[in-house]
Amino acid sequence: MANEKPKAENKAKGGKGKEGKKGKGGGKFVLVMILAGALLPFGLPTVLVCLGLLPTLVALLTDTDEHRSTTATIGFLNIAGVFPFLLDLWLRGQTMEAALAIVKQPTNWLIMLGSAAAGQLLLYAIPPAMAMLTITQYETRVKSLKEAQEELKKIWGPDVMNVTGLDEVRKRNGG
Amino acid sequence: MPPEPAPQQNLGTGLSLEGRVNIYPDAPLPEFAATGGTVYAAQMKGAATADLMAIVCMSSMPPRAELASMMRNIDNPSILRLRESGVVHWTAHNARYFALAYERPLAPRYWRTLDETHPPMGEDALHHFFVMPFVSALAEFERTGIVHGGIRPTNIFWRDGSATPPQLGECLSAPPGISQPVLFETIERAMTLPIGRGPGVHTDDCYAFGITLALAVLGFNPLAGTDDQTIIQMKLQKGSFNTLIGSRRLPTAHIEILRGLLTDDARQRWSATDLEQWLAGRRLTPKNTDAGRRASRHFSLGGKDYWQVRPLAVGLNANIPEAVKLIEGGNLDKWLMRSLGDEERAKDVADSVEQLKNSGKTAHYDDQLVARVCIALDPAAPIRYRGVAVMPSGVAGMLADAIINNGSIQIISEIIAFQFVTLWVNAQKDSKVDLVPLAQQMERVRSMIEKSSYGNGIERALYELNPALACLSPMLRGQYVNAPRALLAALDRVAAQNPARPAEPMDRHIAAFLIARDRRSDSIFIAMGPSEVPSRRALAFLALFSELQHRYGPDEVPHLAKWVLPLLDPVVKRYLSKPMQEKMKRLIKDAADKGSLAAMAHMIDDPRRIQADEQDFLHARLMYQDVTKEIAFIENKLSHRASVAREVGAPVAATVACLVAIAMIGLTLIRAIMQSLG
Numbered sequence: 001m002a003n004e005k006p007k008a009e010n011k012a013k014g015g016k017g018k019e020g021k022k023g024k025g026g027g028k029f030v031l032v033m034i035l036a037g038a039l040l041p042f043g044l045p046t047v048l049v050c051l052g053l054l055p056t057l058v059a060l061l062t063d064t065d066e067h068r069s070t071t072a073t074i075g076f077l078n079i080a081g082v083f084p085f086l087l088d089l090w091l092r093g094q095t096m097e098a099a100l101a102i103v104k105q106p107t108n109w110l111i112m113l114g115s116a117a118a119g120q121l122l123l124y125a126i127p128p129a130m131a132m133l134t135i136t137q138y139e140t141r142v143k144s145l146k147e148a149q150e151e152l153k154k155i156w157g158p159d160v161m162n163v164t165g166l167d168e169v170r171k172r173n174g175g
Numbered sequence: 176m177p178p179e180p181a182p183q184q185n186l187g188t189g190l191s192l193e194g195r196v197n198i199y200p201d202a203p204l205p206e207f208a209a210t211g212g213t214v215y216a217a218q219m220k221g222a223a224t225a226d227l228m229a230i231v232c233m234s235s236m237p238p239r240a241e242l243a244s245m246m247r248n249i250d251n252p253s254i255l256r257l258r259e260s261g262v263v264h265w266t267a268h269n270a271r272y273f274a275l276a277y278e279r280p281l282a283p284r285y286w287r288t289l290d291e292t293h294p295p296m297g298e299d300a301l302h303h304f305f306v307m308p309f310v311s312a313l314a315e316f317e318r319t320g321i322v323h324g325g326i327r328p329t330n331i332f333w334r335d336g337s338a339t340p341p342q343l344g345e346c347l348s349a350p351p352g353i354s355q356p357v358l359f360e361t362i363e364r365a366m367t368l369p370i371g372r373g374p375g376v377h378t379d380d381c382y383a384f385g386i387t388l389a390l391a392v393l394g395f396n397p398l399a400g401t402d403d404q405t406i407i408q409m410k411l412q413k414g415s416f417n418t419l420i421g422s423r424r425l426p427t428a429h430i431e432i433l434r435g436l437l438t439d440d441a442r443q444r445w446s447a448t449d450l451e452q453w454l455a456g457r458r459l460t461p462k463n464t465d466a467g468r469r470a471s472r473h474f475s476l477g478g479k480d481y482w483q484v485r486p487l488a489v490g491l492n493a494n495i496p497e498a499v500k501l502i503e504g505g506n507l508d509k510w511l512m513r514s515l516g517d518e519e520r521a522k523d524v525a526d527s528v529e530q531l532k533n534s535g536k537t538a539h540y541d542d543q544l545v546a547r548v549c550i551a552l553d554p555a556a557p558i559r560y561r562g563v564a565v566m567p568s569g570v571a572g573m574l575a576d577a578i579i580n581n582g583s584i585q586i587i588s589e590i591i592a593f594q595f596v597t598l599w600v601n602a603q604k605d606s607k608v609d610l611v612p613l614a615q616q617m618e619r620v621r622s623m624i625e626k627s628s629y630g631n632g633i634e635r636a637l638y639e640l641n642p643a644l645a646c647l648s649p650m651l652r653g654q655y656v657n658a659p660r661a662l663l664a665a666l667d668r669v670a671a672q673n674p675a676r677p678a679e680p681m682d683r684h685i686a687a688f689l690i691a692r693d694r695r696s697d698s699i700f701i702a703m704g705p706s707e708v709p710s711r712r713a714l715a716f717l718a719l720f721s722e723l724q725h726r727y728g729p730d731e732v733p734h735l736a737k738w739v740l741p742l743l744d745p746v747v748k749r750y751l752s753k754p755m756q757e758k759m760k761r762l763i764k765d766a767a768d769k770g771s772l773a774a775m776a777h778m779i780d781d782p783r784r785i786q787a788d789e790q791d792f793l794h795a796r797l798m799y800q801d802v803t804k805e806i807a808f809i810e811n812k813l814s815h816r817a818s819v820a821r822e823v824g825a826p827v828a829a830t831v832a833c834l835v836a837i838a839m840i841g842l843t844l845i846r847a848i849m850q851s852l853g
Contacts, residue, residue: 069825073832080836084843091847115839119832126831127824131816134823138809145802145809152802155753156795163796166751166789171708173748 045099052082052112074119081115193261196276198229211348230348232273239347241643252340253312270653280332295394308340313447324351326383350572357403359383367557370576373568378444385436470514488553499541523551554602558595567596571640630686630700638691648684659693660727670734710745721776731770751792
């Protein structure tokens with residue numbers, strides 16, 4: 001449902017929408033390339049271990065949220081899951097053997113990808129809970145605002161709702 | 176029979192006349208009956224005996240209250256001494272009346288009726304005991320400017336031939352001339368309706384004295400049993416002196432004084448000054464100009480032949496349709512020119528007809544035409560219009576009488592509106608200068624009548640023309656409010672006594688009365704008009720009454736305040752805040768309970784409070800609009816719950832993930848450090 005509006009907007013924009021999407025995807029690709037390029041100085045073994053950050057990469061490429069909350073949630077936990085192996089690699093001297101030893105262990109992949117999955121789990125659990133809390137707050141606020149309006153009407157009469165001139169208001173009140 | 180001595184027995188409970196005189200309602204004195212009301216025994220406060228008589232003016236005729244203070248200062252043995260005057264609360268009627276407390280006359284009435292016969296008096300006795308005291312009384316009136324208006328044998332207290340000076344009876348309890356028989360009035364005033372005679376002039380009193388003297392000289396009334404119209408006709412045709420004395424033989428001195436007093440030309444008539452000169456021995460030679468000039472041929476009208484102008488004017492007025500034909504056919508003009516040879520009068524008649532045609536005032540054209548022609552023919556006579564004969568100075572009294580007794584106000588309004596008074600004044604040749612203020616006043620009043628706003632109209636004319644008249648508002652009936660200072664107390668009493676009182680303590684009479692007596696601007700009264708909004712009217716009432724309370728008191732008028740209170744509801748509703756309205760109601764009710772109109776006005780018409788209320792209202796409006804916007808914003812959010820979850824929940828999830836990640840990385844680093852350290 002949340003995606004309907006962008007879709008409708010894209011529909012309204014016609015062909016230009018596709019171009020825009022294409023352009024956005026291109027930008028993300030450039031970003032990935034830059035990140036990958038940035039990892040190169042750390043060496044190929046590090047890059048190899050960083051394959052564990054693929055969920056983050058996927059999240060980055062698919063996240064349409066303006067604030068990149070999805071990417072951040074998955075990314076932070078994914079990084080936290082990959083970091084022990086990177087640290088282990090760097091402590092072993094960043095060799096190809098050490099890197100291969102890490103990537104060969106399925107449990108390592110479970111940890112790295114599982115951490116990303118934990119992030120996704122947070123994304124399933126927290127927003128609905130927060131939404132429920134916020135909506136309750138909103139409803140309480142609306143109720144109190146409506147009460148305030150009723151109070152204003154009680155004190156000043158129904159003309160407090162409109163912009164009628166004061167003389168006209170007095171005339172209506174019988175004054 | 177001498178009057179009863181002042182009764183010493185129990186007179187009952189006395190009613191206080193302004194705290195100075197006690198009037199005893201249980202002790203009427205019918206032998207001193209007055210025109211304007213019943214006479215009762217009275218007594219000065221602290222005096223041993225009830226030697227006063229009080230005339231309580233209960234009749235529907237307005238008393239001459241404006242002359243009371245001047246009359247109190249007159250101390251002449253030939254004039255009944257007025258000791259006190261003022262308003263008395265008559266408990267039996269639960270009403271207030273104007274009352275006059277006189278010293279009781281020393282003798283009975285000289286004549287009880289005008290049909291009596293008395294032995295003729297000797298020349299010397301009459302001269303010393305009758306003429307001289309009355310000349311002194313007339314001189315006093317001339318000096319003070321008072322016109323008695325009621326000099327006649329039946330209003331004189333004297334014992335025939337007594338050396339004690341005769342005393343002129345009272346003259347203030349009713350309008351001047353109202354009870355004066357036609358016989359004692361000059362021809363002009365005799366032709367007038369009694370209520371329309373007006374105050375008259377000093378020589379009118381001299382004329383009445385002349386008639387009284389003639390009756391005293393003769394010892395009888397030669398015109399007893401003659402009807403008023405015949406008396407007027409006789410006076411018109413033969414003159415007053417000849418009508419009364421005729422060929423009767425009288426002493427030369429009497430003839431002289433009577434000719435002087437009874438001359439029908441007001442300019443030639445003797446005044447008190449002339450009488451004093453005559454008494455001092457200076458012989459005046461009164462002209463015999465009594466009978467009007469006769470024409471060479473008669474003028475036929477209504478089957479009668481007229482030889483003189485003045486009777487003809489009477490005849491024209493009595494035959495309006497025929498008179499109009501004769502005037503417009505030029506017959507009257509020809510008669511005046513050819514038979515009477517009076518070109519000046521013919522010109523005056525032609526001018527007045529021309530003026531009417533040019534004025535465009537075509538309502539009651541025939542009546543107007545004849546009235547105008549009659550003024551031109553007989554300028555001294557009263558204004559005669561649609562069956563009403565009134566002297567210009569009597570318009571005021573006639574208007575008051577019409578309003579008090581539900582008479583025809585319309586005719587009097589027309590007399591004013593058609594400017595007959597101005598025309599009459601312009602027709603007076605010699606005395607015109609003295610009468611110009613009267614014409615000017617009538618013109619001012621005419622403009623007031625033409626205004627229909629509150630405080631103007633015929634009511635304003637009434638109080639402007641009658642400066643001493645009490646307020647005739649129906650709601651003040653029986654209260655005798657003769658000055659603005661008495662108004663609030665009277666309204667308070669009305670409010671207390673009359674549960675079926677009118678909705679508002681104000682009407683056109685009270686408004687006009689206050690404008691005329693208090694010399695007020697009529698702007699505040701315009702705000703009281705029926706077309707005004709209720710809050711403005713109520714505020715105008717309150718502003719006026721609170722100002723009157725501040726100026727004249729009384730300090731507390733709780734009943735009036737409660738009368739005004741419901742009228743202030745629309746004023747309270749000017750406040751936009753409901754709690755403020757409740758507060759104002761409470762405050763003004765408290766002030767009303769204390770009877771303070773000023774406090775009520777101060778509370779309810781506070782500009783700072785009104786302004787603050789307006790500002791608060793505008794702030795409340797802005798607040799309401801802000802709240803409405805916020806509700807709309809939140810409701811919009813609530814209608815997109817998924818986006819709320821994304822917008823609020825996703826950053827929270829990211830934050831949690833961030834914190835967990837930091838913790839995990841931190842633990843990893845600590846573990847690594849620990850391992851490296853061994």
